[in-house]
Amino acid sequence: MNLPNSSLPSLLQNEVSQLWQDYQENANDEDISCLTQYVQIFESLPLVWGCSPFVAKNCVKSPALLTELINSGSLLNAPSNYSQSLANLLLDVTDEASLMQALRLYRRREMMCIAWRDLTGWASLEETLKALSDLADAMIDAGLTWLYQHLTNQLGTPFDVNGVPQPFVVLALGKLGGQELNFSSDIDLIFTYPEDGETKGVKRTRTNQEFFLRLGQKLIHVLNQMTVDGFVFRVDMRLRPFGDAGPLAVSFPAMEEYYQSHARDWERYALVKARVAAGYKPAGYTLLKSLRPFVYRRYLDFNAFEALRNMKGMIDQETSRKGLNNNIKLGPGGIREVEFTCQVFQLIRGGQQPALQRRHLLTTLTQLEKYRILPADVVKRLHEAYCFLRLTENHLQAIDDRQTQTLPEDELNRTRLAYSMGFSDWHQFVAKLIYYQQHVHLEFEQVIMPAAVEKSSQPIEFSRWQTLWMNGLCDDEQTILLLNEAGFQNASEVFTHLQQVLNAYSIRKLNQRAREKLDTLIPLLITNTLKQQNPDDALHRTLKFIESVAQRSVYLSLLVERPQVLKQLVRLCANSAWIAEKITLYPLLLDELLDPRRLYDPLKPNELGNALQTQLAHLPDNDLEMQMDRLRHFKSANVLHIAAAEISGHLSVEVVSDYLSAIADILMKRALIMACEHLTQKYGRPYCSDNDKIRPVGFCIIAYGKAGGVELSYGSDLDIVFLHDSCGGQQMTDGDKPIDNSVFFLRLAQRIIHIITTNTPAGILYEVDARLRPGGKSALLVSSFDAFKNYQQQDAWTWEHQALIRARAVIGNSRSMERFEKIRRVVLSHCREPEKLKLEVCEMRDKMRESLDKSKPLHPPFDNGIFDLKQGRGGVADIEFIVQYAVLRWAADYPNLLNTTGMLPWLKMFTEYKLLTESACTQLSEAFRAYRAENHRLALQNKPALVANEKFAEYRQRVMHWWDEIMELS
Numbered sequence: 001m002n003l004p005n006s007s008l009p010s011l012l013q014n015e016v017s018q019l020w021q022d023y024q025e026n027a028n029d030e031d032i033s034c035l036t037q038y039v040q041i042f043e044s045l046p047l048v049w050g051c052s053p054f055v056a057k058n059c060v061k062s063p064a065l066l067t068e069l070i071n072s073g074s075l076l077n078a079p080s081n082y083s084q085s086l087a088n089l090l091l092d093v094t095d096e097a098s099l100m101q102a103l104r105l106y107r108r109r110e111m112m113c114i115a116w117r118d119l120t121g122w123a124s125l126e127e128t129l130k131a132l133s134d135l136a137d138a139m140i141d142a143g144l145t146w147l148y149q150h151l152t153n154q155l156g157t158p159f160d161v162n163g164v165p166q167p168f169v170v171l172a173l174g175k176l177g178g179q180e181l182n183f184s185s186d187i188d189l190i191f192t193y194p195e196d197g198e199t200k201g202v203k204r205t206r207t208n209q210e211f212f213l214r215l216g217q218k219l220i221h222v223l224n225q226m227t228v229d230g231f232v233f234r235v236d237m238r239l240r241p242f243g244d245a246g247p248l249a250v251s252f253p254a255m256e257e258y259y260q261s262h263a264r265d266w267e268r269y270a271l272v273k274a275r276v277a278a279g280y281k282p283a284g285y286t287l288l289k290s291l292r293p294f295v296y297r298r299y300l301d302f303n304a305f306e307a308l309r310n311m312k313g314m315i316d317q318e319t320s321r322k323g324l325n326n327n328i329k330l331g332p333g334g335i336r337e338v339e340f341t342c343q344v345f346q347l348i349r350g351g352q353q354p355a356l357q358r359r360h361l362l363t364t365l366t367q368l369e370k371y372r373i374l375p376a377d378v379v380k381r382l383h384e385a386y387c388f389l390r391l392t393e394n395h396l397q398a399i400d401d402r403q404t405q406t407l408p409e410d411e412l413n414r415t416r417l418a419y420s421m422g423f424s425d426w427h428q429f430v431a432k433l434i435y436y437q438q439h440v441h442l443e444f445e446q447v448i449m450p451a452a453v454e455k456s457s458q459p460i461e462f463s464r465w466q467t468l469w470m471n472g473l474c475d476d477e478q479t480i481l482l483l484n485e486a487g488f489q490n491a492s493e494v495f496t497h498l499q500q501v502l503n504a505y506s507i508r509k510l511n512q513r514a515r516e517k518l519d520t521l522i523p524l525l526i527t528n529t530l531k532q533q534n535p536d537d538a539l540h541r542t543l544k545f546i547e548s549v550a551q552r553s554v555y556l557s558l559l560v561e562r563p564q565v566l567k568q569l570v571r572l573c574a575n576s577a578w579i580a581e582k583i584t585l586y587p588l589l590l591d592e593l594l595d596p597r598r599l600y601d602p603l604k605p606n607e608l609g610n611a612l613q614t615q616l617a618h619l620p621d622n623d624l625e626m627q628m629d630r631l632r633h634f635k636s637a638n639v640l641h642i643a644a645a646e647i648s649g650h651l652s653v654e655v656v657s658d659y660l661s662a663i664a665d666i667l668m669k670r671a672l673i674m675a676c677e678h679l680t681q682k683y684g685r686p687y688c689s690d691n692d693k694i695r696p697v698g699f700c701i702i703a704y705g706k707a708g709g710v711e712l713s714y715g716s717d718l719d720i721v722f723l724h725d726s727c728g729g730q731q732m733t734d735g736d737k738p739i740d741n742s743v744f745f746l747r748l749a750q751r752i753i754h755i756i757t758t759n760t761p762a763g764i765l766y767e768v769d770a771r772l773r774p775g776g777k778s779a780l781l782v783s784s785f786d787a788f789k790n791y792q793q794q795d796a797w798t799w800e801h802q803a804l805i806r807a808r809a810v811i812g813n814s815r816s817m818e819r820f821e822k823i824r825r826v827v828l829s830h831c832r833e834p835e836k837l838k839l840e841v842c843e844m845r846d847k848m849r850e851s852l853d854k855s856k857p858l859h860p861p862f863d864n865g866i867f868d869l870k871q872g873r874g875g876v877a878d879i880e881f882i883v884q885y886a887v888l889r890w891a892a893d894y895p896n897l898l899n900t901t902g903m904l905p906w907l908k909m910f911t912e913y914k915l916l917t918e919s920a921c922t923q924l925s926e927a928f929r930a931y932r933a934e935n936h937r938l939a940l941q942n943k944p945a946l947v948a949n950e951k952f953a954e955y956r957q958r959v960m961h962w963w964d965e966i967m968e969l970s
Contacts, residue, residue: 003046009424011415012050019049019056027063034067041075044120051119051420054401055112065109074113078123079131082110082138090146099146100222103139104229110135115183115398118391119420125387126362128394133179136187139232140170141278143222144215151215156199158208166193166208167280168215168249169287173239177273178359182390183397184404186234187223188270190241191216191249194283212249234403239270252287259294265307271295272343272350273359296350296357300591302558304347308340309448309561328389328396329405333437335393337444338386344448345373349591354618361386370614375597378443385436392433395420446595461530465523473499487530494536497543498522506550514553517560521546524563528570538574545573545584555587568593568644575647576940578714582636586762592637600648602641605662612666627674628755631667632762638663643714643940653933654904660712667756667765668701668718669811675751679744684735686744689728697726697741699748700812700820704772708806709901711932714939717767718756721807722749722782725816745782772803785819792827798840802884804828806901824898831892835969841885842967848877854946867952869931869938869945874956876931878963879924883907885967890915903928920962927955 003020006013024032036042049056059066069075089106093099114131117123123131148168158166174188175181193212198205206214223232240246241258250258259267272295276284315330329335342364350356353371358364362383369379393405399416408414411426418429464482473479473495483491501507501522510518525546529538549555559566569590573580583589593599603611612634619626642659645651651659676699686697704719706712724745731741749770756765771777774791783791792804804824809817848871855872856865870876883906891897894913900906907925910916930952935945 004043008046008050009415009419011412012046012419015412016046016050016056019060020045023060023063026060031063031067034070038070038076041070044116047420048116048119051395051416052115052398054398055115055119058108058112065112069109069113069116075116076122078127079110079113079134082135083141086138086142087145090142093146096147096218096222099143100225100227100232101229103143103222103232104227107135107139107232108230111183111401118183118394119398125391125394129180129182129390132181132183132185133176136176136181136233137172137277140172140187140189140219140223143232144168144170144219144278147215147218147222151211151218152199152201154202155206155211155214156202158193158197158199158211160195160197160208164195166195166197167283168193168212169276169280169284170219170278171284171288172275172277173270173273174236175273176277177275178361179275180361180390183394184401185397186236186403188236188239189277190237190239190274191219192252192255192284192287193249194252194287196251196253209247209249209251213247216248239267252283252290255287256290259291263294265303266311268295268304268347269308269311269343272346275359292357293351296347296354298351299554300352300588301348302554302561302590304344305448305561306557308344308347312336312340312448326407327405328392328407328433328437331437333385333434333439333441333444335386335389335405337440338382338389341382341440341444341447342368349373353615355614372598372603372611374595375601381439382443385440388432388436389440392417392421461527462523465526466519469498469502469522470519473502486526487535488539489536494539497540501543501547504547504550506547510550510553514550514556517553517556518546518550520560521556521566524560524566525570528567529574532570532574534574537577538570541573541577541580541584542570545569545580545587548584549587552587555590558590562594564596565590565593568596568599572644572647576643577942578940579640579643579647581942582640586633586636588633589636589640592640599641600645600650602645602651602659603638605659608638608662608666609669612670616670621677624674624678624755625760628758629760629762631670631755632760632765635663635667635765636763639714646936647940653929653936656936657706657711657713657932660714660716661707661710664703664707664712664716664718664766665810668703668720668752671752671755671765672699672701672748672811674755675748678751679748680733680735682735683737683739683744684733686724686726686731686733686741688726688741689730691728694730697724697731698813698816698819699724699745700816701752701810702807702820703810704803704807707810708808709903710808711902713932713936717769719769719772719803720810721770721773721788722752723785723788723812723816723820724782725785725819727784727786742780742782746780749782772800785816785823789823789827792823793830796827798837798888799844801828801888802841802844802881805884805887808901825895828888828898829892829895832888834889837888838885838967838969841881841888842969845877845881849873854944855949857949865949866946867949867956869935869947869952872956874927874952874959874963876928876935878959879903879928879931882924882963882966883910886910886915916966920966923958924962927952927959930955 003016008016035045049059086106089102090099093102110131114123114128114135118128160166169192171177171190171192172187173190175185176187176189181187191212193208195208197208199208199211220235220237224235225231237248238244240248241250241255242262259271271291274288274291274295276288315336325331327334339361342361345368346356346358346364349371353367355367355371356364358367365374365379365383365386368374369376374382396404396408396417398420399408399413408417414426418424418426421429423429423432468479468482476495480491480495483494488494507515507518525542526539529535529542532538546556546559559569569583572583572593612631615630615634616627619630639660642651642656646653646656687694688697700723702708702721702723704721706716707718707720722745724741726741726745732738733741733744753768753770757768758764770781773779773781774783774788774796792800796804804827807820807824809820811817812820853868853871853873854866855868868875880903883903887897887906890913894909894915897906897909897913900909904925907916907921907928911918911921934947934952938945938947
C-alpha cells in the first residue's frame with residue numbers, strides 16, 4: 001500500500017517511504033487496517049513522519065502503540081485527564097524500576113500524541129503548551145505520590161512540633177511554571193515543605209529535612225535518569241535558594257527568610273512564573289502568597305529595567321561566547337526578548353495592578369493591552385511573533401525529541417522544519433522568521449533600552465556637564481560663562497539652582513549607588529534642557545522634581561535607564577509649569593511617560609469607563625481610601641495625556657474640553673456608585689409610596705457651568721446639584737436599619753463630596769461648588785424634584801435660569817435624568833418679555849464685573865494694563881451672557897435651542913435660525929475659541945487668566961460691539 005506523500009518535499013519522500021515499508025513489515029493486518037480506516041490520520045502520516053523522526057521511529061518500532069492511539073481517539077481529540085490515567089497505570093507498580101519504566105512509556109505515548117496533533121495543526125499552540133505542562137505536572141505528582149508513600153514506610157511520616165503531618169510541595173518555575181512547557185524542555189523545580197520537625201512511626205527517626213532531601217533525590221532520579229526507555233524530564237534545581245550550594249529541600253520559613261534577605265534581582269524574575277506543580281497544593285499556594293511582596297513591590301519598581309537589562313546582557317555574552325546567535329530562544333528577537341518585554345512591566349507594576357500577576361505570557365500580553373501599557377498594534381505583533389517562535393521551537397524539538405532552540409544547519413532538518421511550519425522552502429521560512437525577530441527586537445530595545453545610549457549620542461556635551469558637576473561647580477565665573485554660552489538666558493540663576501541641588505541635605509544623604517545615578521542624571525538633564533526653546537524653565541522645573549524624589553532612587557533609576565522618559569519629562573516641564581507641578585507632587589505619573597506613543601494618545605471619552613473599571617476591579621470593596629487614590633491617579637494620568645497632546649498640537653481646545661469633561665463625568669459616576677454601595681449596605685435602598693404604589697427612588701447629579709456645558713479646563717471646579725424623586729407618605733429605606741429618604745440622600749451627597757474633595761496622598765479629584773442648588777448655600781444640600789421645579793418656576797432669579805441653561809444631568813437612573821431634562825425645558829421655554837430680560841441680564845453682568853473683574857485699566861485704550869480674559873469687558877463672560885440672553889429669549893419659539901448646553905453649538909444655531917447675524921455669531925465664536933485657547937495655555941503655565949490689554953484688542957472690540965448691538969436697552 002502506498003502513502004499519499006506526493007505533497008512532501010522530495011528530500012523527505014524517500015525517507016518517509018522507507019519508514020512506511022519498515023512499518024508494514026512490523027505491523028500486522030489489524031494495525032494497518034485500523035490506520036487506513038481513519039482517513040484523516042492516514043493522510044496526515046507523511047507530514048508527521050517526515051517532520052518528526054521521533055514519532056515515526058516509535059510508530060515503526062511499535063505499530064500497536066499507534067493503533068492504540070487511534071482506537072482511543074487520542075490523536076483526534078484534545079488530551080483528557082493525565083492524572084487519573086497515570087494513577088490507574090501505577091496501581092500495580094511495586095518498585096522504583098517499574099515506576100521509572102511505566103512513567104517513561106507513558107511519556108512516550110503522550111508525547112507522540114501531542115506532537116502529532118501539533119504538527120498537523122489539529123491542536124492550537126495554546127493546547128500544545130498546556131498539554132505538555134499538564135503532562136509534566138501529572139508525571140511529577142504521580143511519581144511523588146508513589147515515592148512519598150513508599151518512603152514513609154521506610155523512614156516514617158514527617159511531622160511538625162505540633163504533631164501535624166508535613167507534606168511535600170513542588171514548585172515549578174520557568175516554562176512549566178507558566179504552563180508553557182515546550183516539547184523537550186528541562187523543568188525548573190524547587191522542593192519545599194511547611195515546617196521542620198521529625199519523622200514518626202519507625203524506630204529510628206529522621207529530621208524532616210533528611211526525609212524530604214531523600215524524597216527529592218529519589219524524585220529527581222525517577223524523572224531524570226536515562227534508561228533504555230529514555231527519561232521523563234531533565235530536572236534543573238539551580239533556581240532553588242542558594243542554587244547548587246543550597247539544600248535540595250527547604251522549609252517555608254527558610255524560603256521566606258532567603259527571599260527577604262539574600263535573593264537577587266534575577267530571582268524575582270524567576271518567581272514571576274512560580275506555580276505549585278505537585279504535592280500538597282493548598283500549602284504551596286500559602287507559600288507563594290507569602291512570597292508575593294518580594295516579587296511584586298507595592299510601588300512602581302523602575303529598577304526592574306536595570307535588573308532585566310543586566311540579565312539580558314549576561315545572556316547575550318553567553319550566546320555570543322557559545323555561538324548561539326542562531327538560537328530562536330536566546331538570540332536577538334528571540335523568545336527570551338518577548339518574555340523580558342512583557343515581564344519587565346509585571347515587575348514594575350504588578351504590585352499595584354494584580355491583574356498583571358499572570359504566569360502565562362499571552363495572558364499577560366492581553367493585560368498589557370487592556371491597561372494600555374503597550375499599544376494594541378505592538379501587542380498584536382508580539383503575540384504573532386511569540387506564537388511563531390514557540391511553534392518553531394516545538395517543531396524543531398519534535399524532530400528528535402531533543403532540547404534545542406538552534407536552527408538546523410543540515411538541509412534535511414531545515415526542510416523538515418520549513419515544511420512543518422507551512423513553507424515551501426527554507427528561505428521563505430527564514431524570511432518570515434527574520435520579520436518576526438526584527439519586530440521583537442525593536443520592541444525589546446524600545447522597552448529595555450541600554451542606559452548608555454543617551455550618553456553615547458551626546459559625548460561632548462555630556463562629558464562637559466559631567467565634568468562640571470563632578471568637580472562641584474567650583475569655578476563660579478567660569479561655570480556661569482559656560483552656562484551662558486550654552487544657551488541659558490539667566491545663567492547665574494541656573495548656576496545657583498544647581499549649587500542648591502548639589503549641596504542639599506537630601507542629596508548629601510544619598511547612598512553610593514543612588515549618588516552615582518544622580519551624577520549621571522544631572523549632565524543628561526542639562527543636555528536635554530538645552531534642546532528646549534526655554535531651557536531655563538525646563539531646567540528649573542525638572543530640577544525641582546529631581547530634588548523631590550532624590551531619596552527615592554527608583555525614580556533616578558528610571559530617568560537614567562530610560563532616556564526617552566527623561567526626554568519627555570524635560571519637554572513637558574519646559575512647556576508647562578502645571579504639568580511640572582503635577583509630576584513633582586505625584587511622581588507616579590512618570591509611569592505615563594514610558595511610552596511616547598501612548599503619552600500623546602489620550603483615551604477617547606467612550607474608552608474611559610472600561611479603563612477605570614479595569615483599574616478598580618481588583619481593589620478590595622471595603623477599602624475606600626485605596627479606591628479614592630485610584631480615582632485620583634486615574635484622573636491625573638489621563639489629564640496628563642490630554643495636556644501633553646494639547647501642548648504638542650494634537651488636540652484642539654474643543655476636543656480637550658470634551659475629554660476633560662468626559663473624565664469628570666466618569667469620576668462623578670464612580671463616586672456615586674461607591675457612595676451608594678456603602679450606604680445601601682448600611683441602610684438598604686430608598687423606597688417611597690407613589691399613588692399607593694411602593695417604588696424605588698431615583699437620584700441624579702446635575703452639572704452646571706463649565707462641567708454642564710462640556711467646557712472644562714485644567715483645574716476647573718465642579719458646580720453640581722443633587723436631586724431625588726422621593727415623594728408620598730412613606731419615604732424610607734428598606735434595610736435592617738431603615739432611615740428616612742431625606743437623611744439617606746443627604747448622607748449620599750455628603751459622601752459623594754467627600755470622595756471627590758478629600759485630599760489624600762494622591763491629591764483631590766475636584767473642588768466642588770454646590771451653591772447653585774435651590775436656595776443657595778443656606779438651603780438643603782439635596783432637593784426633591786418637586787421642590788426644584790417649584791423653586792425654578794416661582795422663586796428663581798433670572799441669573800439662576802441663566803445657570804440652568806448650561807445644566808446637564810450627568811448620572812442617575814434614566815427616569816430621574818429624563819425628569820430633570822423635562823423640568824429644565826419647561827422652565828427655560830417660558831415666554832419672557834425681551835426688554836425686562838435684557839435689563840436683568842445686564843444688571844447681573846454689571847454686578848459680576850464690578851466684584852470679579854481684575855482688568856487694569858477697565859476701559860480703552862488698550863496700549864497698557866491687564867485684561868481679565870473671563871470677566872473683563874469684551875471677555876468670555878460677555879459672550880456667555882449674550883448667548884444666555886438669546887437662549888432665554890427665544891427658547892419658547894425654538895425648543896431645539898435646549899438640545900445643547902455649549903456656547904459654540906448655540907452660536908451656530910443662532911445663525912441657522914437667523915436669530916443673530918452670521919457676522920455676530922462668527923466673530924463671537926472666534927473670540928470665544930481664542931479666549932479658551934489662551935485660558936488653557938495659561939492654566940498649563942499655572943498662571944491666572946490675565947493678559948496684556950493689547951493682546952486681544954481686536955477680539956475685545958468685536959465682542960463689545962456685539963454686546964452694545966444685542967444687549968442695548970431700547
